Amino acid sequence: MNSVTIPKATVARLPLYLHALEILAAEGTCTVSSEMLARRVNVNAAKVRKDLSFLGTHGVRGVGYDSSELGTRIREALGLTRDFGVVIVGIGNLGAALANYDGFGEQRFHIVGLYDADPGTIGSKVGDLVVRDVRHMPADIAENNVEIGIIATPAAVAQEVATQLEQCGVRSILNFAQTVLQVEQADVRRVDLSTELQILGYYLRHDQS
Amino acid sequence: MNSVTIPKATVARLPLYLHALEILAAEGTCTVSSEMLARRVNVNAAKVRKDLSFLGTHGVRGVGYDSSELGTRIREALGLTRDFGVVIVGIGNLGAALANYDGFGEQRFHIVGLYDADPGTIGSKVGDLVVRDVRHMPADIAENNVEIGIIATPAAVAQEVATQLEQCGVRSILNFAQTVLQVEQADVRRVDLSTELQILGYYLRHDQS
DNA sequence: TTCGGATTGTGAATTCGGTCACAATCCCCA
DNA sequence: TGGGGATTGTGACCGAATTCACAATCCGAA
Structure with a gap:
């Protein structure tokens, strides 16, 4: 479906980002930065951004990512839109x-x-x-x-x-x-x-x- | 202890080689080739040889590896010499x-x-x-x-x-x-x-x- | 309206892992 | 004793993954 193929290493991390995101969302966070996600998943912030860039995601410079939209994007990428x-x-x-x-x-x-x-x-x-x-x-x-x-x-x-x-x-x-x-x-x-x-x-x- | 550091990817495969080896040994095989191990672990034969070369292992050209000695070497490398x-x-x-x-x-x-x-x-x-x-x-x-x-x-x-x-x-x-x-x-x-x-x-x- | 702080997106450099190909070596048999 | 088949060990190449660094962009405050 999605044109670009996502590197294997990135695919393996997407579930971690998603889970971190769900926790943050549950806490009421609306905007997350790559730095914030990085800390929770124990990786480099640059890696988070590069990973997310494969989803064609668009965060907002100077601000971060809308947590609910990002969650949706990751779920779509992983194919979690059906059972x-x-x-x-x-x-x-x-x-x-x-x-x-x-x-x-x-x-x-x-x-x-x-x-x-x-x-x-x-x-x-x-x-x-x-x-x-x-x-x-x-x-x-x-x-x-x-x-x-x-x-x-x-x-x-x-x-x-x-x-x-x-x-x-x-x-x-x-x-x-x-x-x-x-x-x-x-x-x-x-x-x-x-x-x-x-x-x-x-x-x-x-x-x- | 062992001088050279073993690449992470190799370390992750050593237990698989060891297990395959134990099965082969139980079947009475005394000599194994990289090809034989490769098939059982689903990897490339060259990769097996390169992995084993990090152990300073010495197989015998034209013959293969002594399965019991190789097992010992891998166990030593993994530190499985104590409890x-x-x-x-x-x-x-x-x-x-x-x-x-x-x-x-x-x-x-x-x-x-x-x-x-x-x-x-x-x-x-x-x-x-x-x-x-x-x-x-x-x-x-x-x-x-x-x-x-x-x-x-x-x-x-x-x-x-x-x-x-x-x-x-x-x-x-x-x-x-x-x-x-x-x-x-x-x-x-x-x-x-x-x-x-x-x-x-x-x-x-x-x-x- | 402009400035400063914050954060993304990404080319370039680097490191790491995998694959190939082949010389080196060995065993066995004639 | 010599030759052929088999298999290792490894240098060289290739591709994937990570990290770096910075321009591009945005928001908010003065």
């Missing part, structure tokens, strides 16, 4: 925690399905959804127009689930399993506790962020 | 899930304390630890030589917890709360579901990974 269906596969401790996650706020991501393969888990209720047999997943996805899949299964089956998700047409995958997924086209983001800890471990000794 | 004490603050759904996380395998990260502020949660047992009042945290940290703190509290109190952790001498923080923490010196890594979903959302429309 997204999300499924979670693997309802163990982590999957259940993610299902209960309330951090979406007024966001547009809606969890519409929870799946597991364990008969002991299937049928149990998490939040206001009932865990269904993973074998129902393909049909459900097609029916509900699901676009994002979250994998919270054991590593051993994560790849299989990913392949299946992709076959169902899911193009975006958030992977919490300790595996690097091999996919055809899908966009995968990986979140792994043990990886993060190991990275932190390195910087414990080689200290200079 | 790390970890505490988790905020034992809600997510905190409890993290406490039960078994993905550490034979890793050296040991969760030695769980803390919460809610009287209803304090005293409950998660895994084989009992959740303690967060007010005991400073004393416990000093006593047990804790180096890493995981924050899984509501966003509203995350900053306060971070400040307290830092005052207790914790220099590494893994932040699951929806906030950007302001810290003095500590190294912070942030993991947030809603941010990840928003990034995925962007690429759903602007598709070309």
